[in-house]
Amino acid sequence: MANATIDERVAGVSAAALERRLPPAWRLVPLLFYGLAFALVRGDIASLPGSVADLSLHLYFAAMACYVGGMFAYFAYFAYRNEAMRWLGIAIVVPGALLHVGAIVSRGFADGHYPLANMYEYSSMLALVAVTVFLLMTIRWPVASLGGGVALFVVVALMGIGYGLYQSPEPLVPALQSYWLKIHVTSMMASSGVLVSSFVFAALYLIKDRSASVKSWLNGSAMAARLPSLETLDRLTFRAILLGFPIWTFGTMAGAIWGEHAWGRWWGWDPKETWAAITWIVYAIYLHAHTLRAWRGRRTALIATVGFVSIMVTLYAVNLWIVGLHSYARGAG
Structure with a gap:
């Protein structure tokens, strides 16, 4: 019964109404993470196209920063059941996911091939799939947002592991020069993100x-x-x-x-x-x-x-x- 009440409250309250309930100081939190993300990438944007790999890495860190911010917002939502905190988490995580997409796309340009050829790239894509699945599940079942803090903790951990395995862009080894790379590895990565x-x-x-x-x-x-x-x-x-x-x-x-x-x-x-x-x-x-x-x-x-x-x-x-x-x-x- 309690969980049904949560779902009804989430479904029956508009984003604008929830924003009005949010203390004024908290409304600035997304701007803080947006500013941090911009600070991480602005230098590389200015120096394109010579530093696409650096841009990709900084976009990666910017996405990570947004996920960390969203993680704390979702933990606050879990602790206080304040729907405004849930919307705050969404407001931080969604731009983070877009930055993450930018990191993967720019990495592909830096590689000159499909960016799933090493453990850094795999971990990055795996984390993005996990974030996307979580966001889609919260749209279909809003009560899933209560697990958002843990979900984003796992995502940040995967990205941390990925960075620990970072490799500079390089050509594909002969064994990976096949169209089956896109079919096989993408399928395994996507399923792994869902199963995570x-x-x-x-x-x-x-x-x-x-x-x-x-x-x-x-x-x-x-x-x-x-x-x-x-x-x-x-x-x-x-x-x-x-x-x-x-x-x-x-x-x-x-x-x-x-x-x-x-x-x-x-x-x-x-x-x-x-x-x-x-x-x-x-x-x-x-x-x-x-x-x-x-x-x-x-x-x-x-x-x-x-x-x-x-x-x-x-x-x-x-x-x-x-x-x-x-x-x-x-x-x-």
Whole structure:
């Protein structure tokens, strides 16, 4: 009932009315982050076209700054249930996403090819997909905004990891010079972004579920009580996985076709292929378990969390620490 009330309030109050409720000082916060973003990119704009790579990197940082600001706004919305804070978060995150698009497009110009050839570019695109999925989910289900702080924390963490793996623009290695790069890697990246979003709601489910059965600091602070209902969190997790799983399946199949073209075999149990298959199996188990009423809830949330860990191993651990055919000097293949 409480969550239905939240949805009704969000749907029934206009943005203008919410803005009037926002204290005057808070209305300046988006301008602060817009100014910070402009300060990060203005020098490179003036020196175009010679510094497209630098422009891309500064746009990346500007987007990150906006996401951090949006993260705090969404955490404030979660803590105080002030709808104006939700709109404040949107006002900061949406321009951040546009800056992020600019960072990726300008990186493509600097590369001279499709910007998904290394772990920095992959992490950047993955974070953008996760942000986009989150924003779309909040439009369809406004109650999802209560997880915005956690979602943006994950996005900022992905971008931080990506920057730690930064590589200067360079030509594609021969193994990646194929149109299958766009088909296979884009599919895997898009599905990963959607499935990362499902992890956010699964994690919140486990937090709320645990707080209901264990006396802990969560009960004392009453923070867990502010989360959407367990049923809502389960539904959001399921819908994200229902979208991401078929895309992951398609991307894995496209990778097998690319492997046959590049190496003369469809599947060779390379570490990357093995972990992609493990990830597929985990989410297939989730979808099957979700059809069983006895498993739906805590168990399926745990399976979704295992799936997220498997994705991180597939995308990062295999590329960085395990030698295989997909280890293109930290490439994204």
